[in-house]
Amino acid sequence: MAADRAVSIIGAGPAGCAAALAALAEGASVTLYEKSRFPRHKVCGEFLSPEIAGVLDALGLWPSFSAARPARLSRVVLHIGKRRKRFSLPQPAYSLSRYALDDLLLREAVARGADLKIAVAKSGAGPSAEPPIVAHGRQTPTRRGKRLFGFKAHFRGEAGDAVEMFFFRGCYVGLSAVEGGVVNVCGVAPEELLRQSGFRPESLFHGELSARIARLEPVFDWLITGPLVFRDSFREHRGAYLAGDAVGFIDPFTGSGILAALMTGKMAGQAAARSIPLEQYATMCRRMLSRQYSIASTLRSLLGAGLAESLATLVPGPWLYRLTRPSF
């Protein structure tokens, strides 16, 4: 046990909280820096890969997660042009709003002894001389050229047990149930198109997607985030244990970012509490994530080249799904 270790963590999203819980379980003391007050909504598809159950269980979070009554999703429907591609998930997935999920993770971390400081932390900041855990989410460097932005809103209405993804004009939009009879509509679109729409994503929708949205009742207005830059930092540790989106940001259509955040967060918490060398930890991350990153980046290039329809015809859905999960 690492009773004398002081672990500082920047960011209390899924990665930071998983790190805090894992380090506390190792007997370390934990200081958690978070710049925002929770609960808060966050742009996210809120799809939780089925494998999340094992990670939550290992962190002792399963009872509080189940008590939040996440929706269960068992099917995927891809709408690409006039085509529909349907497949069942290997096991049912979960769907819980970030409002509820992030709040429950943080509450558990604090209840188990994490010292929460609401503050903007600088990398390297913290009470200890040990390398911190950096879990501050994705970086959004300003970059010129074609940029992608994410958007999300919640609605009331029916969504069933499928995640539906609509692909059109370089955009994609996912629609699925979360807890409490609420439907999440979340997507990614080129900045240029969003700007032309006055940042009203619904004006880009058409056909079946428009008809579906028209039947739903808005709960809150669109939240927008960006630019989204897909990248990985497997080769650099920057003097810290990087976890979650700070290790790398994968294209959200994979629906695997939160799973990876919890997995790398848990691993970072244990590594920091046990003083595992940073290089060794970075190698562990690379082994866990590099395959899914390469596949996601290939798929993104195919989508960008307008080859999504051919891809949907050729590649079996369950195969595509499996390859975009982290390696356990």
Ligand SMILES: Cc1cc2nc3c(=O)[nH]c(=O)nc-3n(C[C@H](O)[C@H](O)[C@H](O)COP(=O)(O)OP(=O)(O)OC[C@H]3O[C@@H](n4cnc5c(N)ncnc54)[C@H](O)[C@@H]3O)c2cc1C
């Ligand atoms: C459009 C979109 C849709 C997505 N859909 C899905 C999906 O359906 N399923 C899925 O699994 N993933 C999805 N993702 C990805 C998912 O949101 C991320 O992978 C996940 O949030 C990563 O968790 P994290 O803890 O690393 O980072 P975050 O959740 O971003 O948490 C980082 C925390 O750090 C805090 N912070 C940042 N800087 C500082 C600082 N200097 N000091 C103190 N605090 C700081 C922030 O306030 C934040 O609370 C989506 C992402 C986008 C953009």
